[in-house]
Amino acid sequence: xxxxxxxxxxxxxxxxxxxxxxxxxxxxxxxxxxxxxxxxxxxxxxxxxxxxxxxxxxxxxxxxxxxxxxxxxxxxxxxxxxxxxxxxxxxxxxxxxxxxxxxxxxxxxxxxxxxxxxxxxxxxxxxxxxxxxxxxxxxxxxxxxxxxxxxxxxxxxxxxxxxxxxxxxxxxxxxxxxxxxxxxxxxxxxxxxxxxxxxxxxxxxxxxxxxxxxxxxxxxxxxxxxxxxxxxxxxxxxxxxxxxxxxxxxxxxxxxxxxxxxxxxxxxxxxxxxxxxxxxxxxxxxxxxxxxxxxxxxxxxxxxxxxxxxxxxxxxxxxxxxxxxxxxxxxxxxxxxxxxxxxxxxxxxxxxxxxxxxxxxxxxxxxxxxxxxxxxxxxxxxxxxxxxxxxxxxxxxxxxxxxxxxxxxxxxxxxxxxxxxxxxxxxxxxxxxxxxxxxxxxxxxxxxxxxxxxxxxxxxxxxxxxxxxxxxxxxxxxxx
Amino acid sequence: xxxxxxxxxxxxxxxxxxxxxxxxxxxxxxxxxxxxxxxxxxxxxxxxxxxxxxxxxxxxxxxxxxxxxxxxxxxxxxxxxxxxxxxxxxxxxxxxxxxxxxxxxxxxxxxxxxxxxxxxxxxxxxxxxxxxxxxxxxxxxxxxxxxxxxxxxxxxxxxxxxxxxxxxxxxxxxxxxxxxxxxxxxxxxxxxxxxxxxxxxxx
Numbered sequence: 001x002x003x004x005x006x007x008x009x010x011x012x013x014x015x016x017x018x019x020x021x022x023x024x025x026x027x028x029x030x031x032x033x034x035x036x037x038x039x040x041x042x043x044x045x046x047x048x049x050x051x052x053x054x055x056x057x058x059x060x061x062x063x064x065x066x067x068x069x070x071x072x073x074x075x076x077x078x079x080x081x082x083x084x085x086x087x088x089x090x091x092x093x094x095x096x097x098x099x100x101x102x103x104x105x106x107x108x109x110x111x112x113x114x115x116x117x118x119x120x121x122x123x124x125x126x127x128x129x130x131x132x133x134x135x136x137x138x139x140x141x142x143x144x145x146x147x148x149x150x151x152x153x154x155x156x157x158x159x160x161x162x163x164x165x166x167x168x169x170x171x172x173x174x175x176x177x178x179x180x181x182x183x184x185x186x187x188x189x190x191x192x193x194x195x196x197x198x199x200x201x202x203x204x205x206x207x208x209x210x211x212x213x214x215x216x217x218x219x220x221x222x223x224x225x226x227x228x229x230x231x232x233x234x235x236x237x238x239x240x241x242x243x244x245x246x247x248x249x250x251x252x253x254x255x256x257x258x259x260x261x262x263x264x265x266x267x268x269x270x271x272x273x274x275x276x277x278x279x280x281x282x283x284x285x286x287x288x289x290x291x292x293x294x295x296x297x298x299x300x301x302x303x304x305x306x307x308x309x310x311x312x313x314x315x316x317x318x319x320x321x322x323x324x325x326x327x328x329x330x331x332x333x334x335x336x337x338x339x340x341x342x343x344x345x346x347x348x349x350x351x352x353x354x355x356x357x358x359x360x361x362x363x364x365x366x367x368x369x370x371x372x373x374x375x376x377x378x379x380x381x382x383x384x385x386x387x388x389x390x391x392x393x394x395x396x397x398x399x400x401x402x403x404x405x406x407x408x409x410x411x412x413x414x415x416x417x418x419x420x421x422x423x424x425x426x427x428x429x430x431x432x433x434x435x436x437x438x439x440x441x442x443x444x445x446x447x448x449x450x451x452x453x454x455x456x457x458x459x460x461x462x463x464x465x466x467x468x469x470x471x472x473x474x475x476x477x478x479x480x
Numbered sequence: 481x482x483x484x485x486x487x488x489x490x491x492x493x494x495x496x497x498x499x500x501x502x503x504x505x506x507x508x509x510x511x512x513x514x515x516x517x518x519x520x521x522x523x524x525x526x527x528x529x530x531x532x533x534x535x536x537x538x539x540x541x542x543x544x545x546x547x548x549x550x551x552x553x554x555x556x557x558x559x560x561x562x563x564x565x566x567x568x569x570x571x572x573x574x575x576x577x578x579x580x581x582x583x584x585x586x587x588x589x590x591x592x593x594x595x596x597x598x599x600x601x602x603x604x605x606x607x608x609x610x611x612x613x614x615x616x617x618x619x620x621x622x623x624x625x626x627x628x629x630x631x632x633x634x635x636x637x638x639x640x641x642x643x644x645x646x647x648x649x650x651x652x653x654x655x656x657x658x659x660x661x662x663x664x665x666x667x668x669x670x671x672x673x674x675x676x677x678x679x680x681x682x683x
Contacts, residue, residue: 021635028642036651068628109646116639123632135632142636146643161647 013067013074016056016082017126020119023049024112031108039106046111047093050118054086062478066128070190073128076478080328080471081125081255084335088248089118091339091450095346096240098444102352103238105151113150114244117143121252125259129190130179133256137175137220141168144249148237160236167219167229175216181209182264191264199267207271213260214275220253223313224282227306231294234302239354242298243342246305247335254312254331258324261316262479269319276317281412283310288420296356297345300423301338304382307420308334314413315397318404321476326396328472333393333461337381340454344375347443347451358427363436371443374455376428381458383424384417389461396469490530497523510556518549535614 011018027049031042062076093111100106120140127133145168149161183189185206186197198206219226234242265272287307294300308330315326347368348355365372381390394417401410443451461468500519507513521544528537609617622630677683 021631024635025638028638069625071628107646109642113639113642113646116635116642119635131629132632135629135636139632139636139639142639142643146639146646149647152647 011067013060013065014072014126016053016060017072017119017122019056020049020053020115020122023053024115024119027108027112027115031112034108036107039108039110042108043093043097043111046115047090049115050086050090050093053118053122054083054090057082057086062474064478070192071129071132072123072126074126077255077259077324077328077475078126080475081251081331082122084251084332085118085121085125085248088244088251088335088339089114092240092244092247094446095243095339095343095450096238097446099238099240099346099354102349102354103151103154105238107150110147110150113143113147117147117244118248121248124252125255127256127259128192128263130183130194131189133260134172134176134179137253137256138172140249140252141172141220144168144245147241147244148233150241151238154236156236157238158236160233163229163236164233171216171219171226173216174212174219178209178212178214178216181205181212185209191260194264195266198265202268202271207268210265210268210272211275214257214272214279217253217257217260218279221250221257221309221312222302222306223279223309224286224306225279227283227286230306231299231302234305235296235298235356239298239342239346242301243339243346246301246338246342250305250309251331251335254309254316254327258316258327259479262319262324273317273319276313277406277409280310280313280317280409283307283313284413284416285310288416291420291423294423295358297348297358297361297427298356300358300427301341301345304420304424305338307416308382311394311397311413311417314401314406314409317406317409318397318400320400320404321473321480322403323397323400324476324479325469325473326393326400328475329396329469330393332468332472333381333389333458336454336457337378337390340374340378340451340458341382343447343451343454344371344378346447347371348440349443350438350441352441358430359434360437361427361430362434364431364440366436367439371440371448371451372431374451376431377455377458378451379424379427383421385421387462389458392461392465486530490527493523493526493530497527511553514549514552514556517552518545521545521549533614535618 023046027042027045030045031038034041057079060074060079062079064073064075066073093114096110097106100110117140120136120138120143123132123136124140125136127136145161145165148164149158151157179189182194185203186194188194188197215226219229222230234245237245261272261276283306287303287305287310291300291303291307294303312327312330312334315323315330317323318326345356346354348360361375364375377388381388384390384394394413398410398413401407401413497520500516500523503516504513504520507516521540525537525540525545528534528540612620675683
């Protein structure tokens with residue numbers, strides 16, 4: 001019989017997850033006992049749990065350790081991605097409050113579902129075999145389906161949830177099919193076991209399985225050709241939820257994709273590289289062209305996020321430590337920029353009515369210069385204008401692609417980012433040069449704070465890029 | 481157990497199970513169909529018992545009979561599905577059904593045939609550790625080797641429950657609810673009033 005002291009090292013790497021999970025269970029009970037009134041308290045407690053989990057992750061070392069018989073892995077890469085995901089959930093809860101209040105959906109389940117989704121994302125990031133991968137993915141996806149339709153009396157919101165659910169179930173099916181093929185061909189579920197079995201030669205069945213797994217994961221990161229759900233879900237879901245979707249779940253799914261590719265299929269680079277290159281080019285192209293005609297800011301940002309996933313995949317396609325470091329840097333910068341942009345979208349409200357048409361922004365520079373400046377800087381950063389953070393994000397992934405001799409991919413990336421700059425600049429033009437409309441209601445502190453901090457970080461990144469870039473390259477090295 | 485007794489029970493359970501399975505699809509009344517389904521489940525549980533898989537047998541009864549079949553009954557009785565209408569066009573689709581059935585049958589025959597013919601297929605039956613019961617053997621791995629998956633799956637189910645409640649539960653405000661405290665606190669004075677009614681007039 002093993003005593004508790006011998007068990008502790010076995011579960012120690014998962015302490016942030018255990019803490020989050022136990023916290024979620026306690027708060028479910030708490031909410032159930034105290035009912036609707038407990039929203040504010042549960043929200044603060046969930047933020048506290050997330051903050052403590054963040055500290056626990058910070059405190060963990062970047063040394064690779066496994067737990068639960070190899071189902072769970074903690075390394076520098078997982079640590080970096082978990083920090084990003086936890087920040088994403090914290091910011092979501094911070095900016096969501098006023099929106100939930102205005103739409104009268106201040107239910108205690110909202111912070112709880114965000115907490116459980118975060119736990120699922122942390123499990124995804126640390127998944128080290130196919131079963132853990134699937135369970136983590138489902139735990140986060142199921143929570144996301146529910147919060148997409150959280151504004152349940154709104155037709156668009158329920159439509160978003162239903163669409164996301166049906167298509168998500170389809171993609172999970174593809175992922176499971178691929179996983180079963182891989183297991184059948186290699187006889188292993190652990191990533192290390194799969195890599196070992198494939199090192200002696202690859203069969204057609206294994207490639208089939210690989211493609212299906214990639215298709216399932218491409219759906220979760222909304223890469224073309226599995227992006228169809230994104231504009232509708234982004235438009236229909238409550239705006240803070242959309243902000244959440246654009247950050248945490250994407251980061252977790254990209255992290256999972258990177259880990260699957262680099263640790264389960266490292267020996268068959270030629271096989272997965274063509275798939276990744278194709279979806280990268282298709283996503284960048286669609287993100288650049290399809291957003292041009294959009295009038296709704298949330299749909300526009302949805303297409304923008306599809307395009308950005310394309311750039312992220314450019315770094316992954318390189319398949320080098322530099323490429324993965326580029327991916328990590330890109331995701332961190334995108335997290336900040338995207339939350340800033342969505343905070344600006346949340347500020348587009350007059351007396352509790354939220355507007356999503358981009359023409360409502362007309363003349364914002366005269367009615368609210370500070371918000372206009374923050375919005376413009378964030379748009380410039382998304383477009384990749386130097387010397388803002390978004391430019392460096394693109395720089396690192398393209399540099400990695402060039403070093404890996406993927407010249408056509410890098411050239412297409414640069415061209416599409418020039419095309420994509422058009423619609424970001426159009427928003428800036430509307431803000432600064434169109435006739436002013438009625439002013440928006442002054443936004444709550446949380447939203448102004450997030451928008452200004454994001455704009456500041458985007459502006460100041462050029463002064464001190466080293467901490468982020470070093471952390472990302474350190475994280476990437478732990479995978480190779 | 482005596483071999484012949486076990487065999488007798490095997491044939492009894494199998495025969496009743498196949499008979500009730502046929503009745504599930506031919507019974508005219510959908511409620512009878514579900515009841516026959518329950519009978520089939522119970523007999524399948526009996527077959528599991530004969531094989532020494534008592535845990536599976538009990539789970540089959542608890543989960544399938546206790547939950548799934550009762551859920552079916554609810555659906556059948558509450559949704560008022562017109563099964564006669566569903567069965568229309570049965571003759572039209574019969575050829576297609578027969579072809580699909582034949583394909584399935586041929587595939588099954590091929591799988592079993594190759595297994596019987598081939599020499600390199602593994603034919604060893606795993607050695608069962610008979611010193612522990614099924615439940616104990618499952619419990620030993622479920623909470624040790626597979627605790628991570630087991631607990632995560634539990635959380636997934638919790639999310640499903642929270643989600644169903646969040647999306648469907650409406651707290652109605654204009655409904656009169658029973659207030660037990662108020663009921664108990666009633667006295668004769670608050671509940672009753674004696675009024676004199678003049679003859680020929682109402683209140």
